[in-house]
Amino acid sequence: MGTVTAPRLSRATLDRLPACCGRPGYDVGSVGIGIVHLGIGAFHRAHQAVYVDDRLAAGETGWGICGVSLRSPDTAEALVPQDGLYTVATRSGEGERLRVVGSVRRVLVAPREPATVIAALTDPGVRIVSLTVTEKGYCHDPATGLLQADHPDIAADLAAPHHPKSLPGLLVEALDRRRRAGTEPFTVLCCDNLPKNGHTVAGVLSGFARLRDPGLAAFIEDRVACPSTVVDRIVPATTEADRAEVAAALGLRDAWPVMAEPFSQWVIEENFALGRPRFEEAGAQLVADVAPFELMKLRLLNASHSALAYLGYLAGFETISDVMAEPDCARFATALMREEVRPTLRMPAGVDLPAYERSLLARFANPALRHRTWQIAMDGSQKLPQRLLGTVRDRLAAGAPFPRLALAVAAWMRYVTGQDEHGRAIDVRDPLSQRLRRLADDAGPVADRLAPALLGVREVFGDDLPVHPVFVRAVTDALDALFRHGARAALAA
Numbered sequence: 001m002g003t004v005t006a007p008r009l010s011r012a013t014l015d016r017l018p019a020c021c022g023r024p025g026y027d028v029g030s031v032g033i034g035i036v037h038l039g040i041g042a043f044h045r046a047h048q049a050v051y052v053d054d055r056l057a058a059g060e061t062g063w064g065i066c067g068v069s070l071r072s073p074d075t076a077e078a079l080v081p082q083d084g085l086y087t088v089a090t091r092s093g094e095g096e097r098l099r100v101v102g103s104v105r106r107v108l109v110a111p112r113e114p115a116t117v118i119a120a121l122t123d124p125g126v127r128i129v130s131l132t133v134t135e136k137g138y139c140h141d142p143a144t145g146l147l148q149a150d151h152p153d154i155a156a157d158l159a160a161p162h163h164p165k166s167l168p169g170l171l172v173e174a175l176d177r178r179r180r181a182g183t184e185p186f187t188v189l190c191c192d193n194l195p196k197n198g199h200t201v202a203g204v205l206s207g208f209a210r211l212r213d214p215g216l217a218a219f220i221e222d223r224v225a226c227p228s229t230v231v232d233r234i235v236p237a238t239t240e241a242d243r244a245e246v247a248a249a250l251g252l253r254d255a256w257p258v259m260a261e262p263f264s265q266w267v268i269e270e271n272f273a274l275g276r277p278r279f280e281e282a283g284a285q286l287v288a289d290v291a292p293f294e295l296m297k298l299r300l301l302n303a304s305h306s307a308l309a310y311l312g313y314l315a316g317f318e319t320i321s322d323v324m325a326e327p328d329c330a331r332f333a334t335a336l337m338r339e340e341v342r343p344t345l346r347m348p349a350g351v352d353l354p355a356y357e358r359s360l361l362a363r364f365a366n367p368a369l370r371h372r373t374w375q376i377a378m379d380g381s382q383k384l385p386q387r388l389l390g391t392v393r394d395r396l397a398a399g400a401p402f403p404r405l406a407l408a409v410a411a412w413m414r415y416v417t418g419q420d421e422h423g424r425a426i427d428v429r430d431p432l433s434q435r436l437r438r439l440a441d442d443a444g445p446v447a448d449r450l451a452p453a454l455l456g457v458r459e460v461f462g463d464d465l466p467v468h469p470v471f472v473r474a475v476t477d478a479l480d481a482l483f484r485h486g487a488r489a490a491l492a493a
């Protein structure tokens, strides 16, 4: 009992929070909106919104966030009755810390209130539009990074450019309206795990604008700042058990608290056209070039995450910490990072890669997070290129072996067949899932047929890898081992 009938978290109930719970150190009612964030999911709320919360508390009160969901109304339905307030629960083996965040001042749902979203984006007070729409939200080709002009959402937005649905369509329409109104363009701050994410989003925007109007494209290319960033915090999806636990601790009901590890990192390229909060005073690193940090994060953290997710799921593990508790799996992750990835990275002086790798192993082992392998396995077609295949290309160019990367790619292939090692269905979530499934069904569970069939998906593997004999052999052999001996044995070998 208790938690179901407990009052809801809101501005009116803030003073009932227990003393141990952090809360906004400012008057949330007097915050102005300076940032529109597109894709207001759990990650944004546990990451950027916390940095902004710190800056609001420090007195930079013009940088509140208007969060926008591009699809589902769920976040708005949870947060609007709570005046945008929500809890961040930071979890580790040492326990839990709770903090109520107040930086999200409005929440909108694009399909439900498109005109309000455009009005928010064209408000001259809005100086930054930040993004976490996941890899697939950019409507780009993951292998090349270029806009996919034949993407159905792009085609729809070109047919009706003033009623956009896709991210590129929405941003370009808003930028065009600002241009026509004589309002300076906002800075576009991409916070997704894409390679050269600022550069990629700039290319997608100019690519889309070019298809609409070359003058608009030139304006965007000349005037819109798109700093690159590296974002890092492990934020598993919230469960019903998490909600109940947070409500019990708060004595207030929060419809959507977010769960996170203690670690948080944000590396931001110093390139803002209309100012920014002093994020560096909230722990962010402002740098001239994020590239080395980006490769380090995508190739070490995200690559091992994806490898452990596919292999771990196939081996029957529910969470990453369960996988890491298995000595063979922890050894696999250690060797993947040290032997196959580390030699491809060139870091600035002062960055200690072995220490970073050790910290990743500890973070993955965090027993309090319960980050599901299935969640990380989502959208592999959009993730593999920057997480695994860039390193593979570097290894091939150096004539160096990459057995663990090959096994990770093979595990993805095994996973997208949609059947696990016991013949049970896998709920494969991926924008290409149907095509992948068809290819897998046609090929059957035979490595010599399945590997070449899936290697033919050029949005993932490009034009080079499917014809590289060393790569094809390595992946086919790894897939054969998975079919013959299963993921546990393959990991141990």
Ligand code: CS2
Binding pocket: 193, 231, 232, 233, 234, 235, 301, 302, 305, 306, 375, 376, 377, 383
């Ligand atoms: C994960 C990331 O779901 C995934 O694919 O690898 O969300 C990962 O947790 C974050 O990038 C950590 O910063």
